[in-house]
Every structure is written in structure tokens, then in C-alpha cells.
Amino acid sequence: xxxxxxxxxxxxxxxxxxxxxxxxxxxxxxxxxxxxxxxxxxxxxxxxxxxxxxxxxxxxxxxxxxxxxxxxxxxxxxxxxxxxxxxxxxxxxxxxxxxxxxxxxxxxxxxxxxxxxxxxxxxxxxxxxxxxxxxxxxxxxxxxxxxxxxxxxxxxxxxxxxxxxxxxxxxxxxxxxxxxxxxxxxxxxxxxxxxxxxxxxxxxxxxxxxxxxxxxxxxx
Numbered sequence: 001x002x003x004x005x006x007x008x009x010x011x012x013x014x015x016x017x018x019x020x021x022x023x024x025x026x027x028x029x030x031x032x033x034x035x036x037x038x039x040x041x042x043x044x045x046x047x048x049x050x051x052x053x054x055x056x057x058x059x060x061x062x063x064x065x066x067x068x069x070x071x072x073x074x075x076x077x078x079x080x081x082x083x084x085x086x087x088x089x090x091x092x093x094x095x096x097x098x099x100x101x102x103x104x105x106x107x108x109x110x111x112x113x114x115x116x117x118x119x120x121x122x123x124x125x126x127x128x129x130x131x132x133x134x135x136x137x138x139x140x141x142x143x144x145x146x147x148x149x150x151x152x153x154x155x156x157x158x159x160x161x162x163x164x165x166x167x168x169x170x171x172x173x174x175x176x177x178x179x180x181x182x183x184x185x186x187x188x189x190x191x192x193x194x195x196x197x198x199x200x201x202x203x204x205x206x207x208x209x210x211x212x213x214x215x216x217x218x219x220x
Contacts, residue, residue, distance in 0.1 A: 014197050020093060020162040025155055027098030032105025039110050058103040062164050065096040093165040104154045112147030113139055152209025156202050
């Protein structure tokens with residue numbers, strides 16, 4: 001185990017994993033919130049767009065999105081997000097992870113919206129608030145509080161799914177693990193090192209979101 005830590009930049013690989021997680025989580029949260037608003041919109045066309053997005057990306061393998069980002073977007077369409085190959089792969093991985101997990105963020109938020117009593121939305125309309133104002137001031141704050149637990153599960157899943165970036169040459173933990181397995185004997189030790197690394201990253205997340213869901217739960 002010490003040889004692996006000494007001969008390979010394991011900490012650097014996990015730092016890339018953390019960066020992927022944070023940036024993708026921000027992107028998924030922003031995009032997922034927008035799609036959730038479309039899903040609960042009173043306009044039928046917008047609801048259809050939101051539903052189509054969720055059904056499309058939730059049922060598309062993340063590996064396929066990753067491969068398309070490089071083979072399709074970069075090499076065929078010529079859409080490069082960075083000058084160097086490493087930066088381009090990293091940024092496309094962030095895009096793919098954000099787009100994919102936004103569908104799950106959307107569903108988590110929509111479940112939170114469904115926990116808000118209909119009377120509160122009606123009361124907001126009765127005092128003259130528009131649909132957007134009702135969402136911003138009344139519905140979404142409560143929806144986020146109710147959806148903390150599923151959002152935490154989505155973030156943990158996103159962290160583990162950063163390993164898929166290895167299929168397009170990502171230099172995060174899974175990519176380094178593949179290199180170490182090829183070059184070193186004792187694969188069990190290698191897997192143990194990286195398994196411990198992911199536990200160290202994801203376990204505090206689970207504890208944090210469980211605590212937040214209990215403290216911020218909306219009292220009915």
C-alpha cells in the first residue's frame with residue numbers, strides 16, 4: 001500500500017475527483033433546478049420539455065454521454081472546451097456529469113415541491129404573487145429543505161460516477177487506478193487503497209446530509 005502511495009500521485013488523482021464532484025454538483029444543481037421549474041410550470045409546453053429532458057438523460061448511460069462528449073462533440077463536431085487535451089477531457093467530464101445528474105436533481109426537487117401543501121401556493125396567488133415569485137419565495141425554499149436527503153444521495157452517486165471519466169482518459173482516481181493495476185502486482189491492495197479513498201470522500205457527505213435533513217426538515 002505504501003509503495004502505491006509513494007510511486008503514484010494518488011492524492012492528486014483524488015483531488016481531481018473532488019474538483020469533478022464540486023463543479024459537476026454545482027452544474028447539476030443549477031440545471032436541475034431549472035428543469036424542475038419547467039416540470040411544475042403551468043405551461044404545458046414547458047412541462048413537456050422538462051419531462052423530455054428527465055426521461056432522456058435519466059435513461060441514457062453516463063458512459064455513452066462521456067464517449068459522445070469526446071468522439072462526437074470534440075472529434076466530429078470540433079467543439080473543444082480547452083486548448084489542451086487534458087483540460088478538454090476534464091471540462092467535458094464536468095458537462096456530462098452535470099447534464100446527467102441534473103435529471104436526478106430535478107426529480108428530487110419535484111418530490112420536494114409535492115410535499116408543499118397546495119394551500120400555500122394558493123395563498124401566494126391570492127396575495128398577488130406571480131408563478132415565479134411563488135416559486136422563489138414560498139415553494140422552492142421548502143422544496144429544497146424537504147429534498148435534502150435525496151439531493152445528498154444524488155451527490156454521493158455523482159461522486160462515485162466520476163469514475164466513469166476514466167473511459168475518456170480522465171486523470172481522476174479511477175483512471176489512476178487502472179494505470180496502477182496494469183503496472184503493479186497485488187491488485188487487492190490497489191483496490192483497497194482507492195476504496196478507502198472513496199469512503200473518506202463519501203462518508204462525511206452521507207453524515208452531513210443526514211444531519212441537515214433532520215435539522216432543516218419542514219415541520220407540518
